[in-house]
Amino acid sequence: MRLALTAFLVICGCAGFAAEKNVAAKPINTVCPVDGKAVDTKGSFVAAKDANDKPIIIGTCSDACTQTVKADPQAYVPAAVANKKKD
């Protein structure tokens, strides 16, 4: 348990960890992973998990892209983390 917590802190960074408590869920990306357009910050987001099993929010540019990501969130995680269009 202590090891897991330490790893979590290392991944997040102390400042980020402290700040996250008071911030609403925000997408990790600003580029839609489906088509490369700018993420609509007022749009609906898709919950997923990154390669370290950490919960993340994937933002998209439109409802259509949200549905596309929802159909297979893990397929879009690498692109969302890299903040670019899926290859």
Ligand SMILES: [Zn+2]
């Ligand atoms: Zn899109």
